[in-house]
Amino acid sequence: MRIGLIGTGRIGTFHATALSRHREVGGSLIVTDADPARARELADRLGATAAPSVEEIFTWGVDAVVITAATSAHAELIGRAARAGLPVFCEKPIALDLPGTLTALAEVEAAGTVLQLGFQRRFDAGYAAAREAVRSGRLGRLHTVRAMTSDQSPPPAAYLPLSGGLYRDCLVHDFDILRWVTGREVTEVYAMGSDAGPGMFREANDIDTAAAVLTLDDGTLATATSTRMNGAGYDVRMELAGELDQIGVGLDDRTPIASTEPAGPPPADKPWTGFLERFAPAYEAELHAFVEVVRGERTNPCDGREALHALRIAEACELSRLERRLVSVSEIPDTQG
Numbered sequence: 001m002r003i004g005l006i007g008t009g010r011i012g013t014f015h016a017t018a019l020s021r022h023r024e025v026g027g028s029l030i031v032t033d034a035d036p037a038r039a040r041e042l043a044d045r046l047g048a049t050a051a052p053s054v055e056e057i058f059t060w061g062v063d064a065v066v067i068t069a070a071t072s073a074h075a076e077l078i079g080r081a082a083r084a085g086l087p088v089f090c091e092k093p094i095a096l097d098l099p100g101t102l103t104a105l106a107e108v109e110a111a112g113t114v115l116q117l118g119f120q121r122r123f124d125a126g127y128a129a130a131r132e133a134v135r136s137g138r139l140g141r142l143h144t145v146r147a148m149t150s151d152q153s154p155p156p157a158a159y160l161p162l163s164g165g166l167y168r169d170c171l172v173h174d175f176d177i178l179r180w181v182t183g184r185e186v187t188e189v190y191a192m193g194s195d196a197g198p199g200m201f202r203e204a205n206d207i208d209t210a211a212a213v214l215t216l217d218d219g220t221l222a223t224a225t226s227t228r229m230n231g232a233g234y235d236v237r238m239e240l241a242g243e244l245d246q247i248g249v250g251l252d253d254r255t256p257i258a259s260t261e262p263a264g265p266p267p268a269d270k271p272w273t274g275f276l277e278r279f280a281p282a283y284e285a286e287l288h289a290f291v292e293v294v295r296g297e298r299t300n301p302c303d304g305r306e307a308l309h310a311l312r313i314a315e316a317c318e319l320s321r322l323e324r325r326l327v328s329v330s331e332i333p334d335t336q337g
Helices: 010-020 036-046 054-059 071-083 098-111 125-136 157-163 166-182 199-203 280-294 304-323
Strands: 003-006 030-032 064-067 088-091 115-118 142-150 186-194 209-216 221-227 235-242 246-249
Touching: 003 010, 003 054, 010 036, 010 280, 030 036, 030 054, 054 071, 064 071, 064 280, 071 088, 071 098, 071 157, 088 280, 098 115, 098 304, 115 280, 115 304, 125 166, 125 235, 125 246, 142 166, 157 166, 157 199, 166 186, 166 209, 166 221, 166 235, 166 304, 186 304, 209 304
Parallel strands: 003 030, 003 064, 064 088, 088 115, 142 221
Antiparallel strands: 142 235, 186 209, 209 221, 235 246
């Protein structure tokens, strides 16, 4: 299978490496980047082919496209692939804003092509086990969910104005996995944020820490928190409490938290440092799934409309923070007006 990968930065390099090891792709992989030298270096290392530009991805005859370019280019590349009739895997987000997302989705739907979004937590063993526990009834009636994403250190200042903000960039993963694990929809949110950290967040009109209370359509309450400044390590967890049992995702010997109890577990010897390390198996699994989707062997595990649902929750949180009020997700449109 000939796959064209656009963007050879950190996540692009990871995905290219995984695809180059896939039995259905291997040396048929084509990579390109805005920096041609970077693409050539990666191609030489992986035994892949470097394309001089994006144009060749669409003229050399590929079976599918993987988009790991800058976020600002996602929507245009998705549309181009759709018009070419090509299946697409794209790292989130589809676009930096809701109108751009809706336009790209409309192009995919008009073309009748496949768009799989990169919400890798759906392929993590812990989250999959939590989903099964909820769906099987093991927890009984679910009453409380707590989700969190904490980065060990902030991204470069230049990234912040391009990120879409903390809700869209980080917590959107929690919003997606909340829906996926529970099978419920978020109906309303109340969100707060703090920019008390380094000045670069205020300069970018962003926040470094956020908290949101979310109500699900069956009355279950959920909280979602995030920070860019968790010096102890990269910490992504979910706790689900029901009337019969309570479980946690992300608790292992690398979770960066210490107990103050005398008999509590010792601090992590090697805490997680980032998302690529923590979710490496999940990233590989989602690409394997994409290859199966392209081959017609399975249905799309995370299509563009799923990403739209998570984005609408993030948009509602941003509106809630700015206006300091409870926001119904129904206030955020899901179609082009």
